[in-house]
Amino acid sequence: MRVELITVGNELTAGEVVDTNAAFMAAALSEIGLEVVFITTTGDSPLYIEEALRQAGERADAIVVSGGLGPTEDDITAKTAARAFGLPLVLQQGVLEDLKRVFAERRMEMPASNEKQALFPQGAEIIPNPQGTACGFVIRRRGKIFVFLPGVPRELISLVNEKVIPLLQLERKETFTVRSRTLKVFGYTESAIADLLKGIKPEDFSATLAYLPRFPENHVKITLRGKTPAEVEGNLGRLERIIRDRLRGRVTAADGETLEGIVGRLLRENGATLAVAESCTGGLVAHRLTQVPGSSDYFERSIVVYSNAAKIQMLGVPEALISSQGAVSGQVAESLAQRVRQVSGTTLGLGITGIAGPSGGSEEKPVGTVFIALASPKGTASKRYQLPGDRNQVQTLSAYIAIDWVRRYFFNLLPGLNQ
Amino acid sequence: MRVELITVGNELTAGEVVDTNAAFMAAALSEIGLEVVFITTTGDSPLYIEEALRQAGERADAIVVSGGLGPTEDDITAKTAARAFGLPLVLQQGVLEDLKRVFAERRMEMPASNEKQALFPQGAEIIPNPQGTACGFVIRRRGKIFVFLPGVPRELISLVNEKVIPLLQLERKETFTVRSRTLKVFGYTESAIADLLKGIKPEDFSATLAYLPRFPENHVKITLRGKTPAEVEGNLGRLERIIRDRLRGRVTAADGETLEGIVGRLLRENGATLAVAESCTGGLVAHRLTQVPGSSDYFERSIVVYSNAAKIQMLGVPEALISSQGAVSGQVAESLAQRVRQVSGTTLGLGITGIAGPSGGSEEKPVGTVFIALASPKGTASKRYQLPGDRNQVQTLSAYIAIDWVRRYFFNLLPGLNQ
Numbered sequence: 152m153r154v155e156l157i158t159v160g161n162e163l164t165a166g167e168v169v170d171t172n173a174a175f176m177a178a179a180l181s182e183i184g185l186e187v188v189f190i191t192t193t194g195d196s197p198l199y200i201e202e203a204l205r206q207a208g209e210r211a212d213a214i215v216v217s218g219g220l221g222p223t224e225d226d227i228t229a230k231t232a233a234r235a236f237g238l239p240l241v242l243q244q245g246v247l248e249d250l251k252r253v254f255a256e257r258r259m260e261m262p263a264s265n266e267k268q269a270l271f272p273q274g275a276e277i278i279p280n281p282q283g284t285a286c287g288f289v290i291r292r293r294g295k296i297f298v299f300l301p302g303v304p305r306e307l308i309s310l311v312n313e314k315v316i317p318l319l320q321l322e323r324k325e326t327f328t329v330r331s332r333t334l335k336v337f338g339y340t341e342s343a344i345a346d347l348l349k350g351i352k353p354e355d356f357s358a359t360l361a362y363l364p365r366f367p368e369n370h371v372k373i374t375l376r377g378k379t380p381a382e383v384e385g386n387l388g389r390l391e392r393i394i395r396d397r398l399r400g401r402v403t404a405a406d407g408e409t410l411e412g413i414v415g416r417l418l419r420e421n422g423a424t425l426a427v428a429e430s431c432t433g434g435l436v437a438h439r440l441t442q443v444p445g446s447s448d449y450f451e452r453s454i455v456v457y458s459n460a461a462k463i464q465m466l467g468v469p470e471a472l473i474s475s476q477g478a479v480s481g482q483v484a485e486s487l488a489q490r491v492r493q494v495s496g497t498t499l500g501l502g503i504t505g506i507a508g509p510s511g512g513s514e515e516k517p518v519g520t521v522f523i524a525l526a527s528p529k530g531t532a533s534k535r536y537q538l539p540g541d542r543n544q545v546q547t548l549s550a551y552i553a554i555d556w557v558r559r560y561f562f563n564l565l566p567g568l569n570q
Numbered sequence: 571m572r573v574e575l576i577t578v579g580n581e582l583t584a585g586e587v588v589d590t591n592a593a594f595m596a597a598a599l600s601e602i603g604l605e606v607v608f609i610t611t612t613g614d615s616p617l618y619i620e621e622a623l624r625q626a627g628e629r630a631d632a633i634v635v636s637g638g639l640g641p642t643e644d645d646i647t648a649k650t651a652a653r654a655f656g657l658p659l660v661l662q663q664g665v666l667e668d669l670k671r672v673f674a675e676r677r678m679e680m681p682a683s684n685e686k687q688a689l690f691p692q693g694a695e696i697i698p699n700p701q702g703t704a705c706g707f708v709i710r711r712r713g714k715i716f717v718f719l720p721g722v723p724r725e726l727i728s729l730v731n732e733k734v735i736p737l738l739q740l741e742r743k744e745t746f747t748v749r750s751r752t753l754k755v756f757g758y759t760e761s762a763i764a765d766l767l768k769g770i771k772p773e774d775f776s777a778t779l780a781y782l783p784r785f786p787e788n789h790v791k792i793t794l795r796g797k798t799p800a801e802v803e804g805n806l807g808r809l810e811r812i813i814r815d816r817l818r819g820r821v822t823a824a825d826g827e828t829l830e831g832i833v834g835r836l837l838r839e840n841g842a843t844l845a846v847a848e849s850c851t852g853g854l855v856a857h858r859l860t861q862v863p864g865s866s867d868y869f870e871r872s873i874v875v876y877s878n879a880a881k882i883q884m885l886g887v888p889e890a891l892i893s894s895q896g897a898v899s900g901q902v903a904e905s906l907a908q909r910v911r912q913v914s915g916t917t918l919g920l921g922i923t924g925i926a927g928p929s930g931g932s933e934e935k936p937v938g939t940v941f942i943a944l945a946s947p948k949g950t951a952s953k954r955y956q957l958p959g960d961r962n963q964v965q966t967l968s969a970y971i972a973i974d975w976v977r978r979y980f981f982n983l984l985p986g987l988n989q
Binding site: 163164165166167168169170171173174175176177178179180181186187188189190191192193194199202203206210340341342343345346361362363364366372427432433434435436437438440441442444445446447450451452453454455456457458460461464465494495508509510537539540541542543546 | 613621622722851869877
């Protein structure tokens with residue numbers, strides 16, 4: 152069953168509001184295996200709304216419209232729908248009584264403007280809205296079903312979940328299961344991933360693959376369809392194993408998991424603690440780690456040693472080392488990692504130093520030059536990276552690489568320490 | 571000039587991503603007075619993309635398409651556009667050379683899949699993309715202009731601002747000036763702002779006001795139209811002064827400015843430096859401050875004293891103080907601020923301690939209890955806050971309040987130090 156969504160509102164075409172309603176409806180309908188073919192957004196204009204309805208009726212089997220059912224002058228969706236379908240607007244006494252009761256319960260006189268919310272195209276099936284004064288309604292035309300909903304997100308969400316999903320599941324012909332999993336990949340570009348996965352035939356697993364760049368990660372979304380949940384789960388298991396093998400330990404997390412969450416779990420499971428000495432990331436490593444509830448169990452401290460004085464004074468990095476090698480060097484990164492681990496008495500110490508830019512770059516150490524170091528019971532390793540992008544990207548990538556080093560340490564994937 | 575936006579991507583029709591690109595483009599184009607009549611979203615399907623292009627060509631004068639220019643097989647917008655316009659796809663040698671150079675600079679071999687990003691419909695005007703591998707392009711047909719852009723938000727935003735806006739301003743017929751300014755307010759709710767601005771008549775300035783919640787800020791967007799830039803600037807100046815007066819120093823920044831940028835400028839202009847000791851914000855204060863290029867001129871260090879041991883050992887906060895008052899107390903916040911200022915030898919010291927949750931709350935110090943302290947040449951002040959929301963919101967609000975204290979310090983708005 153092909154679905155088109157229509158969202159109505161001047162605030163949407165003016166870009167004052169991000170259209171979360173469309174995303175919510177698209178996700179909810181995709182979840183049950185319906186194909187959303189188009190999402191059309193237009194303003195509170197009779198002409199445009201009519202055009203959108205006409206066109207959607209030509210190319211979709213089910214059309215879900217949201218917005219424009221409010222009490223104010225500019226809410227014209229019901230009136231416009233009536234005209235688009237050549238139906239008269241009729242007063243639904245029952246709805247009017249309900250509206251009056253709602254206001255009575257609030258000890259309020261119902262404003263005259265709310266009466267229009269009891270007017271619907273003749274023959275429309277009313278969708279009661281327990282949370283608000285704007286009822287939805289359904290119109291059927293030439294085998295197509297048009298569902299109209301209020302635009303208030305809270306009301307829309309519960310009407311979609313409680314009314315629209317069951318309604319459309321009755322309408323649809325096919326019956327099959329849909330399942331999806333998102334693998335979060337770090338360390339390969341979207342195109343590198345595509346190359347690594349070349350030759351895999353998702354269709355053999357009744358699956359499709361989608362690539363979603365989510366800087367600094369790249370996500371691979373597997374969506375499978377099948378007759379039974381068992382069949383789908385089996386295919387997912389097999390396909391996911393193949394993909395994970397091809398991506399060589401670069402899948403950092405899946406679905407709702409985050410890298411920080413995984414690293415936190417690994418530290419806790421191993422009874423390990425972590426301290427950080429960060430320069431160019433300016434606190435971002437600590438910030439990401441401490442976004443995880445309960446991170447105080449394993450995250451001990453971070454020293455944001457932005458100045459050389461701080462590096463020397465707080466961590467006792469040898470001044471000679473900084474002057475001979477430069478603050479941005481593998482030796483200083485290793486010293487930061489070792490010293491912060493030592494003073495904090497933690498299992499692991501991370502050291503990050505680099506040039507985030509835009510200034511501060513040189514011939515042999517251009518902007519984007521970053522050194523990451525990890526001090527551990529197995530010794531200390533460091534590596535030089537040349538990172539692309541602006542200041543913000545360099546900081547984000549540096550922090551992500553540093554945190555991923557802890558994950559890779561526990562999975563024995565860290566060259567120099569584990570291999 | 572009527573504009574239609576087309577956003578392309580299965581992740582949009584599947585509801586995996588909220589379409590912020592459409593909202594951004596709609597806002598940017600509305601700001602210069604263009605009317606966005608439709609926003610059409612469809613998946614990475616040749617049929618649907620072609621249909622969207624055909625239809626948009628019939629009802630709009632300018633069509634801006636985003637998405638589907640990536641290197642992977644599911645990125646088919648360029649190929650589909652070529653077919654829709656009956657043009658052959660041709661390889662742009664110059665673009666290919668640029669792509670190869672980009673990868674070479676990253677010390678990487680260009681994946682084969684990136685080559686397709688050098689293929690464009692014959693005769694298309696290329697829009698170079700300094701930030702990524704997906705160039706945009708322009709096709710003109712029967713007096714209509716079609717602009718194709720990559721879907722990566724960061725890249726899209728700068729191409730729209732730097733290329734598309736100037737391009738469309740050349741194209742358009744109408745000659746009136748539109749000007750807008752966004753005032754970023756922190757410390758008042760949306761409805762509190764509305765109350766404070768009650769009675770102001772934007773229409774007297776040929777202006778409109780829009781309220782845009784942008785957690786943790788609330789933005790007031792002023793949009794003015796007029797015959798001449800001079801007229802518009804005059805009205806903007808008068809209206810903005812009135813609004814700023816009503817909001818009593820709670821406007822932290824305007825338009826492209828950020829609070830961190832303003833604070834950085836104030837520190838630099840006053841030849842002042844800053845050090846931070848943060849607990850519950852876990853590095854977020856340092857991260858926000860160091861996102862600003864050149865912040866090393868005034869930001870000296872941050873100590874993320876997540877553990878009590880760190881507070882005592884790194885900053886010499888008296889152990890007795892922590893045990894008597896608790897780590898989350900005004901006295902400890904002040905001690906953190908004073909000690910970090912002292913050891914760093916900076917002009918100012920910020921101290922933050924609190925309970926971000928979800929656990930760690932108590933009867934008299936529930937989750938959301940946060941103490942902020944600022945140590946300065948004028949002495950030390952601290953304040954207790956009870957912040958709403960989840961862990962992430964509490965951390966965000968705490969960091970924002972702390973940084974805003976520095977702004978208010980320099981504007982003599984800080985109770986306890988300035989009044």
